[in-house]
Amino acid sequence: MGQLIKFNSQIILVCALGFIVHVTVLQFLNLPLFDNQIIVAYVGNIILAIVIVIALLKAPPKYQNSLGFLFLLGSFLKFGFFFLVFYSNFKANGTIERPEFFAFFTPYAVALTMEAKCLINNLSE
């Protein structure tokens, strides 16, 4: 339980920091700050990361060997989330532009790194 609370607080903190940096860069490049569903991307990735980590930490002992596979399934879940929520909006004008790509990819990469760290800790135990 302690591990889960620690992870939750860490991911929220790191993603908040990531969001501040992301918005600052957008401000610096004179781009709209809250376009491209950026808030949905951050909140969605945090929620999905928490769900995946819960699955990793609460997995029954017989699935301890399959933690990496659960992690991979989590990544597919995130791809599903991207294609269901973002892809059609991003592709509306025919191409996915750079700000659109980074609106999803930045929180995805941050959350993925945090999940991987949690998985490594779990595997090393």
Place this chain on the structure above:
Amino acid sequence: MQCRSALLTKKINYFCTKFRNVIRQVIMQFTRALFFLAVLVLSQPVLLNASGHAEHAADSIQNTPIEHSHSEGHEAMTMKEEIKAHISHHLQDSYGFHLFTDTETNTHYGFPLPVILIDNGLQIFSSSKFHHGESVAESNGNYYTLYHGKIYKTDESGFMPMHDGHVHNEKPLDFSITKNVFSIMVLSFLLVLLFMGAAKSYKKSLVPTGTARFLEPLVIFVRDEIAIPNIGEKHYKKFMSYLLTVFFFIWFVNLFGLTPLGINVTNSISVTFALAIMTFIITQVSGKAEYWKHIFWMPGVPVPMKILLAPIELLGIFIKPFALLIRLYANITAGHVVLMSLIGLMFIFHSWIGSSLSFALAVSLSLLELLVAALQAYIFTMLTALYFGSAVAEHEHH
């Protein structure tokens, strides 16, 4: 004492004779099978020559007349284009099973297959409605046409607007029993029959009879030379069924691809993709904690290296099955393209020496393809076993 030794000698002689008979019968059966295959493979250039020539002749009469007043070079160009079109047609999947064409009556010999589409509900009709791509097929008020081997939605007149050289008609969701799907079904059924026959023979006696005599050495080969060395004595058994299925499926499919029937299953990237996906899923599902640890946090290397290796190793789990699917697809496709090109050269040379040389080369390559068919099955199975082995390996770190 003497009596006992005589009895022993008699027994040994009896077993030796029996064993020799079994071996002789296995060799006889194998030779017969090899002869049958060789006849089929050797007849390919001849049959393709006949049917291909007939098709080209029909096409020439109908579509691109080769006028005698034209220069030789122009004629060669047209012929080259025709050969190219014939090769790409041979490599493509189709909605009917076409065997050959009678040019005199312009009759196509073969049989249609069911077209199954999901478009305004389920649409099922025979591919014969397309009349080899010359007609628009109607099903429950919907109209479909064939264009470059794909089904597009159209209107009654078969209107296909082109933009930038591309068709923009809607493509319905296609679940048709194509030539490849049909071939997979038939070959799977054949494999089931062969293995059921072999299994039955073991019920009667432990000494294999019938097809089991041919299959047993191969099964033992997959077990002793592929599964055990790559996976290990402890874990190999649970992967044997998959490895044997993959080995025999790829081998048989490749062999049938060399017959003049025009079966090209492993020449379709979707088939090799499906095989690789299965290998990928089984590898990841069987992966032990050690396997994942080696991917995400490689033991025994400095921390900066661990960070560098993690994304590489993570990418590697996708690249490995990708390499598997491309290897099989590319090798078989390349083999077919080269073989068909050599057959095509016979028509380009139009001289006894050039055509004979091409024919001889095509026959030699066909024989080489026999080896490639088995080799590709072996490589796919061996690498699959290797991936399984890395997933279940138990390491000791000090």
